[in-house]
Protein backbone atom coordinates (compact mmCIF):
# COMPACT_ATOMS: atom_id res chain seq x y z
CA UNK A 232 0.00 0.00 0.00
CA UNK A 233 1.67 3.24 -1.10
CA UNK A 234 1.93 6.09 1.39
CA UNK A 235 -0.47 8.86 0.38
CA UNK A 236 0.27 12.31 1.76
CA UNK A 237 -1.14 14.58 -0.94
CA UNK A 238 -3.62 14.58 -3.83
CA UNK A 239 -0.71 14.50 -6.31
CA UNK A 240 0.24 11.01 -5.01
CA UNK A 241 -3.21 9.75 -5.98
CA UNK A 242 -2.97 11.43 -9.36
CA UNK A 243 0.28 9.63 -10.18
CA UNK A 244 -1.22 6.22 -9.39
CA UNK A 245 -4.44 7.12 -11.21
CA UNK A 246 -2.53 7.98 -14.36
CA UNK A 247 -0.75 4.62 -14.35
CA UNK A 248 -3.90 2.60 -13.66
CA UNK A 249 -6.67 4.03 -15.85
CA UNK A 250 -6.89 3.98 -19.68
CA UNK A 251 -5.62 7.15 -21.30
CA UNK A 252 -9.05 7.95 -22.78
CA UNK A 253 -10.61 8.34 -19.32
CA UNK A 254 -7.60 10.01 -17.71
CA UNK A 255 -7.62 12.56 -20.54
CA UNK A 256 -11.38 13.08 -20.16
CA UNK A 257 -10.96 14.09 -16.52
CA UNK A 258 -7.73 15.99 -16.99
CA UNK A 259 -8.80 18.23 -19.87
CA UNK A 260 -9.99 21.77 -20.17
CA UNK A 261 -11.58 23.20 -23.30
CA UNK A 262 -9.53 24.54 -26.24
CA UNK A 263 -6.25 26.14 -25.04
CA UNK A 264 -6.94 25.06 -21.42
CA UNK A 265 -6.07 28.54 -20.15
CA UNK A 266 -9.07 28.72 -17.81
CA UNK A 267 -8.43 25.14 -16.70
CA UNK A 268 -4.87 26.10 -15.68
CA UNK A 269 -5.81 29.44 -14.11
CA UNK A 270 -8.38 27.75 -11.90
CA UNK A 271 -5.47 26.29 -9.95
CA UNK A 272 -2.79 28.98 -10.40
CA UNK A 273 -5.18 31.71 -9.18
CA UNK A 274 -5.54 29.88 -5.87
CA UNK A 275 -1.75 30.20 -5.52
CA UNK A 276 -2.04 34.02 -5.75
CA UNK A 277 -3.99 34.05 -2.49
CA UNK A 278 -1.79 33.81 0.59
CA UNK A 279 -2.71 32.74 4.10
CA UNK A 280 -1.92 34.87 7.16
CA UNK A 281 0.04 32.97 9.78
CA UNK A 282 -1.05 33.66 13.37
CA UNK A 283 0.52 32.23 16.50
CA UNK A 284 -0.25 31.64 20.15
CA UNK A 285 -3.96 31.23 19.56
CA UNK A 286 -5.73 28.39 21.37
CA UNK A 287 -6.07 25.65 18.74
CA UNK A 288 -7.81 23.03 20.84
CA UNK A 289 -11.28 21.69 20.08
CA UNK A 290 -11.15 22.31 16.34
CA UNK A 291 -13.79 21.11 13.92
CA UNK A 292 -14.30 21.22 10.16
CA UNK A 293 -18.01 20.38 10.55
CA UNK A 294 -20.46 22.70 8.87
CA UNK A 295 -23.69 22.72 6.84
CA UNK A 296 -24.48 22.75 3.14
CA UNK A 297 -28.09 23.45 2.03
CA UNK A 298 -29.19 22.76 5.57
CA UNK A 299 -27.48 19.36 5.76
CA UNK A 300 -24.76 18.56 8.28
CA UNK A 301 -21.38 17.83 6.70
CA UNK A 302 -18.11 16.76 8.31
CA UNK A 303 -16.42 19.39 6.13
CA UNK A 304 -17.95 21.81 3.62
CA UNK A 305 -17.00 19.76 0.57
CA UNK A 306 -19.36 17.88 -1.74
CA UNK A 307 -18.20 15.42 -4.38
CA UNK A 308 -19.00 17.16 -7.66
CA UNK A 309 -20.99 15.45 -10.40
CA UNK A 310 -18.48 13.93 -12.83
CA UNK A 311 -19.59 12.17 -16.00
CA UNK A 312 -18.26 8.65 -16.71
CA UNK A 313 -17.07 8.13 -13.14
CA UNK A 314 -17.86 4.43 -13.52
CA UNK A 315 -15.21 4.26 -16.26
CA UNK A 316 -12.50 5.56 -13.91
CA UNK A 317 -13.07 2.50 -11.76
CA UNK A 318 -15.59 -0.34 -12.03
CA UNK A 319 -18.82 0.70 -10.24
CA UNK A 320 -17.11 4.03 -9.62
CA UNK A 321 -20.18 6.05 -8.65
CA UNK A 322 -21.21 3.48 -6.03
CA UNK A 323 -17.67 3.40 -4.64
CA UNK A 324 -17.39 7.19 -4.46
CA UNK A 325 -20.88 7.52 -2.93
CA UNK A 326 -19.99 4.98 -0.24
CA UNK A 327 -16.76 6.78 0.60
CA UNK A 328 -18.62 10.09 0.80
CA UNK A 329 -21.39 8.82 3.04
CA UNK A 330 -18.92 7.25 5.46
CA UNK A 331 -16.96 10.49 5.53
CA UNK A 332 -20.06 12.59 6.09
CA UNK A 333 -19.99 14.68 2.91
CA UNK A 334 -22.54 14.79 0.05
CA UNK A 335 -21.98 12.77 -3.11
CA UNK A 336 -23.49 14.21 -6.30
CA UNK A 337 -24.45 11.69 -8.96
CA UNK A 338 -24.11 12.97 -12.52
CA UNK A 339 -26.86 12.29 -15.06
CA UNK A 340 -23.95 11.19 -17.27
CA UNK A 341 -22.94 8.49 -14.80
CA UNK A 342 -22.35 4.84 -15.57
CA UNK A 343 -24.14 3.51 -12.46
CA UNK A 344 -27.79 4.58 -12.52
CA UNK A 345 -29.66 6.52 -9.83
CA UNK A 346 -31.31 3.27 -8.74
CA UNK A 347 -27.93 1.44 -8.62
CA UNK A 348 -26.44 4.05 -6.33
CA UNK A 349 -29.53 4.24 -4.11
CA UNK A 350 -29.59 0.44 -3.68
CA UNK A 351 -25.96 0.34 -2.72
CA UNK A 352 -25.82 3.24 -0.25
CA UNK A 353 -27.54 4.08 3.02
CA UNK A 354 -27.73 7.87 3.05
CA UNK A 355 -29.33 10.26 0.55
CA UNK A 356 -27.10 11.65 -2.16
CA UNK A 357 -27.51 14.66 -4.44
CA UNK A 358 -28.51 14.29 -8.08
CA UNK A 359 -27.32 16.46 -10.97
CA UNK A 360 -29.33 17.20 -14.12
CA UNK A 361 -28.55 19.04 -17.32
CA UNK A 362 -31.04 21.33 -18.97
CA UNK A 363 -32.52 19.11 -21.65
CA UNK A 364 -35.24 19.68 -24.24
CA UNK A 365 -37.18 16.48 -23.58
CA UNK A 366 -39.74 17.25 -20.85
CA UNK A 367 -40.80 13.62 -20.46
CA UNK A 368 -37.24 12.50 -19.87
CA UNK A 369 -36.58 15.37 -17.48
CA UNK A 370 -39.76 14.66 -15.49
CA UNK A 371 -38.88 10.98 -15.28
CA UNK A 372 -35.36 11.86 -14.12
CA UNK A 373 -36.80 14.08 -11.38
CA UNK A 374 -39.21 11.32 -10.34
CA UNK A 375 -36.43 8.72 -10.30
CA UNK A 376 -34.30 11.04 -8.16
CA UNK A 377 -37.25 11.56 -5.79
CA UNK A 378 -37.88 7.80 -5.55
CA UNK A 379 -34.19 7.35 -4.77
CA UNK A 380 -34.63 9.90 -1.93
CA UNK A 381 -32.03 12.29 -3.30
CA UNK A 382 -31.70 15.17 -0.84
CA UNK A 383 -30.83 17.97 -3.27
CA UNK A 384 -31.01 18.62 -6.98
CA UNK A 385 -28.01 20.19 -8.71
CA UNK A 386 -28.95 21.79 -12.05
CA UNK A 387 -25.99 22.37 -14.36
CA UNK A 388 -26.69 25.67 -16.09
CA UNK A 389 -23.45 26.19 -18.03
CA UNK A 390 -23.70 23.43 -20.61
CA UNK A 391 -26.17 24.23 -23.39
CA UNK A 392 -23.39 23.51 -25.85
CA UNK A 393 -20.20 21.71 -25.04
CA UNK A 394 -16.76 23.32 -24.86
CA UNK A 395 -14.44 21.36 -27.13
CA UNK A 396 -11.85 19.22 -25.42
CA UNK A 397 -9.38 18.22 -28.10
CA UNK A 398 -8.19 15.01 -26.49
CA UNK A 399 -11.68 13.51 -26.24
CA UNK A 400 -12.09 13.87 -30.00
CA UNK A 401 -8.65 12.46 -30.75
CA UNK A 402 -9.17 9.55 -28.34
CA UNK A 403 -12.68 8.79 -29.67
CA UNK A 404 -14.04 8.98 -26.10
CA UNK A 405 -16.97 6.62 -25.48
CA UNK A 406 -18.47 4.42 -22.79
CA UNK A 407 -17.73 1.58 -23.00
CA UNK A 408 -14.48 2.39 -24.83
CA UNK A 409 -14.55 1.63 -28.55
CA UNK A 410 -11.96 -0.94 -29.51
CA UNK A 411 -9.46 0.68 -31.85
CA UNK A 412 -5.81 -0.36 -32.29
CA UNK A 413 -4.74 2.59 -30.09
CA UNK A 414 -7.31 2.02 -27.32
CA UNK A 415 -6.66 -1.74 -27.23
CA UNK A 416 -2.88 -1.19 -27.09
CA UNK A 417 -3.36 1.24 -24.22
CA UNK A 418 -5.83 -0.97 -22.32
CA UNK A 419 -3.42 -3.89 -22.51
CA UNK A 420 -1.22 -1.90 -20.13
CA UNK A 421 -4.15 -1.42 -17.69
CA UNK A 422 -4.87 -5.04 -16.75
CA UNK A 423 -6.22 -4.58 -13.17
CA UNK A 424 -8.60 -1.87 -14.42
CA UNK A 425 -9.79 -4.16 -17.24
CA UNK A 426 -10.27 -7.25 -15.06
CA UNK A 427 -12.43 -5.28 -12.62
CA UNK A 428 -14.39 -3.73 -15.46
CA UNK A 429 -15.12 -7.20 -16.88
CA UNK A 430 -16.69 -8.20 -13.57
CA UNK A 431 -19.34 -5.48 -13.60
CA UNK A 432 -22.33 -5.09 -15.90
CA UNK A 433 -22.25 -1.32 -15.42
CA UNK A 434 -20.41 -0.11 -18.51
CA UNK A 435 -23.00 2.12 -20.23
CA UNK A 436 -24.59 5.47 -19.36
CA UNK A 437 -26.97 3.98 -16.81
CA UNK A 438 -29.36 6.93 -16.55
CA UNK A 439 -29.72 7.38 -20.28
CA UNK A 440 -29.46 4.16 -22.23
CA UNK A 441 -32.94 2.61 -22.24
CA UNK A 442 -34.50 5.77 -20.75
CA UNK A 443 -33.98 8.60 -23.25
CA UNK A 444 -35.73 8.48 -26.59
CA UNK A 445 -33.96 9.24 -29.83
CA UNK A 446 -30.42 8.86 -28.57
CA UNK A 447 -28.69 7.62 -31.68
CA UNK A 448 -25.34 6.84 -30.08
CA UNK A 449 -25.72 5.78 -26.47
CA UNK A 450 -21.98 5.58 -25.96
CA UNK A 451 -20.99 9.11 -26.97
CA UNK A 452 -21.37 12.00 -24.65
CA UNK A 453 -20.76 14.66 -27.26
CA UNK A 454 -23.40 13.35 -29.65
CA UNK A 455 -25.96 13.19 -26.81
CA UNK A 456 -25.18 16.78 -25.88
CA UNK A 457 -25.61 17.90 -29.47
CA UNK A 458 -28.98 16.10 -29.79
CA UNK A 459 -30.63 16.47 -26.41
CA UNK A 460 -29.42 19.69 -24.78
CA UNK A 461 -31.61 22.77 -24.88
CA UNK A 462 -29.83 25.58 -26.68
CA UNK A 463 -32.92 27.76 -26.19
CA UNK A 464 -32.64 27.58 -22.39
CA UNK A 465 -33.77 30.73 -20.57
CA UNK A 466 -34.44 31.72 -16.95
CA UNK A 467 -38.11 30.85 -17.23
CA UNK A 468 -37.18 27.30 -18.10
CA UNK A 469 -34.72 27.18 -15.19
CA UNK A 470 -37.51 28.41 -12.91
CA UNK A 471 -39.73 25.62 -14.24
CA UNK A 472 -37.12 23.01 -13.32
CA UNK A 473 -36.75 24.66 -9.93
CA UNK A 474 -40.49 24.33 -9.35
CA UNK A 475 -40.58 20.66 -10.36
CA UNK A 476 -38.38 19.75 -7.40
CA UNK A 477 -39.73 20.23 -3.90
CA UNK A 478 -36.37 20.10 -2.10
CA UNK A 479 -33.20 22.16 -2.21
CA UNK A 480 -32.09 23.24 -5.68
CA UNK A 481 -28.48 24.19 -6.40
CA UNK A 482 -27.66 25.98 -9.67
CA UNK A 483 -24.18 24.99 -10.76
CA UNK A 484 -22.22 27.02 -13.28
CA UNK A 485 -22.74 30.65 -12.25
CA UNK A 486 -19.72 32.85 -13.00
CA UNK A 487 -21.18 36.33 -13.22
CA UNK A 488 -22.81 38.57 -10.58
CA UNK A 489 -25.73 39.32 -12.93
CA UNK A 490 -26.47 35.62 -13.33
CA UNK A 491 -26.10 35.14 -9.58
CA UNK A 492 -28.88 37.72 -9.06
CA UNK A 493 -31.07 35.88 -11.58
CA UNK A 494 -30.42 32.60 -9.78
CA UNK A 495 -31.70 34.25 -6.63
CA UNK A 496 -34.79 35.52 -8.41
CA UNK A 497 -35.82 32.05 -9.66
CA UNK A 498 -35.72 30.71 -6.12
CA UNK A 499 -32.54 28.64 -6.10
CA UNK A 500 -31.38 27.61 -2.64
CA UNK A 501 -27.69 27.78 -3.52
CA UNK A 502 -25.40 28.48 -6.44
CA UNK A 503 -22.09 26.95 -7.36
CA UNK A 504 -19.63 29.52 -8.65
CA UNK A 505 -18.06 27.43 -11.36
CA UNK A 506 -16.61 27.46 -14.85
CA UNK A 507 -17.14 23.70 -15.10
CA UNK A 508 -13.54 22.96 -14.20
CA UNK A 509 -12.31 24.99 -17.17
CA UNK A 510 -14.14 22.61 -19.53
CA UNK A 511 -16.62 25.07 -21.04
CA UNK A 512 -15.73 28.71 -21.88
CA UNK A 513 -11.97 28.83 -22.35
CA UNK A 514 -10.92 32.42 -21.63
CA UNK A 515 -13.32 32.87 -18.72
CA UNK A 516 -11.82 33.96 -15.40
CA UNK A 517 -11.20 31.42 -12.69
CA UNK A 518 -13.98 30.70 -10.20
CA UNK A 519 -11.95 31.87 -7.22
CA UNK A 520 -11.24 35.21 -8.89
CA UNK A 521 -14.94 35.75 -9.65
CA UNK A 522 -16.05 34.76 -6.16
CA UNK A 523 -15.58 38.17 -4.42
CA UNK A 524 -17.79 39.99 -6.96
CA UNK A 525 -20.46 37.34 -6.68
CA UNK A 526 -20.34 37.44 -2.88
CA UNK A 527 -20.80 41.23 -3.06
CA UNK A 528 -23.83 40.80 -5.32
CA UNK A 529 -25.71 37.98 -3.55
CA UNK A 530 -23.60 36.63 -0.68
CA UNK A 531 -25.98 37.78 2.05
CA UNK A 532 -29.05 36.43 0.24
CA UNK A 533 -28.19 32.97 -1.05
CA UNK A 534 -25.82 30.17 -0.14
CA UNK A 535 -22.74 30.23 -2.35
CA UNK A 536 -20.55 27.22 -3.12
CA UNK A 537 -17.46 27.15 -5.31
CA UNK A 538 -15.79 24.58 -7.52
CA UNK A 539 -13.12 24.51 -10.27
CA UNK A 540 -9.47 24.30 -9.26
CA UNK A 541 -9.65 22.89 -5.74
CA UNK A 542 -6.86 20.39 -5.18
CA UNK A 543 -6.09 20.85 -1.47
CA UNK A 544 -7.47 21.79 1.91
CA UNK A 545 -5.68 25.11 1.61
CA UNK A 546 -7.72 25.83 -1.53
CA UNK A 547 -10.91 24.96 0.35
CA UNK A 548 -9.85 27.28 3.17
CA UNK A 549 -9.29 30.15 0.73
CA UNK A 550 -12.72 29.72 -0.86
CA UNK A 551 -14.37 29.64 2.57
CA UNK A 552 -12.40 32.69 3.70
CA UNK A 553 -13.76 34.62 0.72
CA UNK A 554 -17.27 33.76 1.85
CA UNK A 555 -18.23 30.47 0.18
CA UNK A 556 -20.36 28.33 2.44
CA UNK A 557 -19.25 25.16 0.69
CA UNK A 558 -17.12 23.74 -2.09
CA UNK A 559 -17.25 20.94 -4.64
CA UNK A 560 -14.33 18.79 -5.72
CA UNK A 561 -14.31 16.75 -8.92
CA UNK A 562 -10.86 15.81 -10.15
CA UNK A 563 -9.37 15.49 -6.66
CA UNK A 564 -11.75 12.62 -5.81
CA UNK A 565 -11.54 11.07 -9.29
CA UNK A 566 -7.76 10.73 -8.88
CA UNK A 567 -8.38 8.79 -5.67
CA UNK A 568 -11.13 6.66 -7.22
CA UNK A 569 -9.06 5.78 -10.28
CA UNK A 570 -6.02 5.04 -8.12
CA UNK A 571 -7.63 2.74 -5.56
CA UNK A 572 -11.42 2.72 -5.69
CA UNK A 573 -13.45 3.56 -2.59
CA UNK A 574 -10.34 3.63 -0.43
CA UNK A 575 -8.77 6.18 -2.74
CA UNK A 576 -11.77 8.50 -2.43
CA UNK A 577 -11.52 8.21 1.34
CA UNK A 578 -7.79 8.99 1.07
CA UNK A 579 -8.50 12.08 -1.04
CA UNK A 580 -11.09 13.34 1.45
CA UNK A 581 -8.80 12.60 4.39
CA UNK A 582 -5.88 14.44 2.78
CA UNK A 583 -8.02 17.52 2.14
CA UNK A 584 -9.63 17.47 5.58
CA UNK A 585 -6.24 17.23 7.30
CA UNK A 586 -4.92 20.11 5.20
CA UNK A 587 -8.02 22.19 5.89
CA UNK A 588 -7.93 21.51 9.62
CA UNK A 589 -4.21 22.18 10.15
CA UNK A 590 -4.10 25.23 7.88
CA UNK A 591 -7.14 26.68 9.62
CA UNK A 592 -5.36 26.14 12.95
CA UNK A 593 -2.17 27.79 11.69
CA UNK A 594 -4.28 30.78 10.65
CA UNK A 595 -5.52 30.92 14.24
CA UNK A 596 -9.08 29.65 13.66
CA UNK A 597 -10.88 26.67 15.13
CA UNK A 598 -14.19 26.49 13.34
CA UNK A 599 -15.53 26.90 9.83
CA UNK A 600 -17.94 29.63 10.94
CA UNK A 601 -14.98 31.67 12.25
CA UNK A 602 -13.41 31.98 8.80
CA UNK A 603 -13.45 35.35 7.06
CA UNK A 604 -11.30 37.30 4.56
CA UNK A 605 -8.99 38.54 7.33
CA UNK A 606 -7.09 35.22 7.22
CA UNK A 607 -6.04 36.03 3.65
CA UNK A 608 -3.42 38.22 2.04
CA UNK A 609 -4.29 38.98 -1.55
CA UNK A 610 -3.04 41.17 -4.36
CA UNK A 611 -4.84 44.54 -4.44
CA UNK A 612 -6.33 43.83 -7.80
CA UNK A 613 -7.15 40.12 -7.35
CA UNK A 614 -10.87 40.70 -7.80
CA UNK A 615 -10.80 43.85 -9.88
CA UNK A 616 -7.99 43.47 -12.41
CA UNK A 617 -10.34 42.54 -15.22
CA UNK A 618 -13.30 44.80 -15.83
CA UNK A 619 -16.06 44.59 -18.39
CA UNK A 620 -14.82 46.22 -21.59
CA UNK A 621 -17.81 48.61 -21.77
Ligand code: GLV
Pocket residue numbers: 311340390507510
Ligand atom coordinates in the same frame (compact mmCIF):
# COMPACT_ATOMS: atom_id res chain seq x y z
C1 GLV B 1 -19.74 17.07 -18.65
O1 GLV B 1 -20.43 17.77 -17.93
C2 GLV B 1 -18.36 17.30 -18.91
O2 GLV B 1 -17.82 18.34 -18.49
O3 GLV B 1 -17.74 16.46 -19.57
